[in-house]
Amino acid sequence: MARLKPERRRTIFDWTIRIGFAIVLLVAWELSTRAQSRALAAPPSEILRAFWELTFVEGVIFSETLVTARAFFMGYGAAIAIGLGVGMLMGRSRLAEYVLEPYVTLMYALPSIALIPVLVIWFGINDRIRVVLVILASVFPIIYNTATGVKNVDEELVEVGRSFCATRRKIATSIVLPAALPLIFAGLRIGLSHALVGVIGAEIIVVITGLGGLVIRYADNFQMANMFVPIIFIATLAVLITAGMNRFQTVFRRWEVQDE
């Protein structure tokens, strides 16, 4: 396998272009919105002021971020536990795979937002709905990829475990799970983005709390500058969680790094 190409060193020219482009965008945004009604558009300067206001003066944004993050981690954590368990089962048992596969395929394809009405009927307009939606949004890609990863583990590696008289459990933890890890991580990453859509979708459409709730409340009041603040927080949260996942993944897959 080839070594990764080292990243080309960035020149001052590259940085100038990058920052210059951002400035051009911001100035264009500022100039095009300044003359418009504040109910329809907000220039960056006002968003900056609103950001300061909501974050450091009023401080509402942090408590709402916590609400969203908590629901996200509860739902995504549960989806990981369920997804790995069911995925391993489907990967190791032909019967389980045969019986469950149609549901997993169907639910994986279904946009989770479509389930909001039925969840409202079952759970009411309730905070729990958000966690349930996160689970439904993210569990199926995790199941699907874990099952595929486990099913495609090289039988020859399993034979190594068997030849040393390893128990089924030892084979599962020491061979099948690590061998399936690349696909499991793919499932976790897809599940992660689905979970983010699920949590924000539930907040905007139903529960009207958390960061999504803030977005829709400000939008309903035509407070355009304020509205962008929770959006910035949502983006930041998503970037941080994704970065955390990538970090986690490199720790687990050190052995793939090719170096002498």
Add this chain to the structure above:
Amino acid sequence: MLRVASVDKRFSAEGPLVLDDLDLSVGQGEFVSLLGPSGCGKTTLLKIVAGLLPPTAGKVFLEGKESSEPSRDKAMVFQHFNLLPWRTTINNVAYGLEVQGVAKAERLEKAAQFLQLLDLEGYENHYPSQISGGMKQRVGLARALATEPRLMLMDEPFGALDALTREYLQDELAKIAASQNLTVLFVTHSIDEAIYLSDRIVVMGNNPGRILLEYPVPFERPRTTTVVRADPRFAELRNQVWLLLEEEKAGR
């Protein structure tokens, strides 16, 4: 030490007979090669002995006791090395010991000792993707040896290596087999390799897989490939085996 008694194998109830009434025995400290064309069932036989495949009929005995499952007395070396890519060299070698419940400090010490035996010092913390094919198979050998099995089962272990590395490892294996007094059942499709390494060569034929003839190898152990090749008896034995295989091929 090892006795295979009237083993038949079919992969399904109506499937063709892959192994037909096979009898084989290997003595303590003996090095026996199973030699035959591809598809003659030699690997299947090895896996049955290892306990990785069940025979359709017949039994496998190890030191008088039936041995149809994998056991600590047997260790296998695989054609494609089958190292665990997420484990470093030393942790691969320690894997068999880990499975058998040996404490961490002890298994690492033992693994280091066997890495040393196979000239792999300094590569303890390399991953399989960072070492050459020949080194990988040395790790595979060390992994099997580290559990100190009474019977080593080797499935064309040098088949995936280039000619030079292969010869080098053959010498190394011959040396280790002699110094550790190993009992080995070795699958190969190379006549030369079988002669270099074994005390006895069991030649198998195709369709169904069965034993055609056995040849004792007249050279003293330990020996090296260079010395064996220079001996006129080498060419003679090689020719005999070759003619037998040709005859078998022409006969069908």
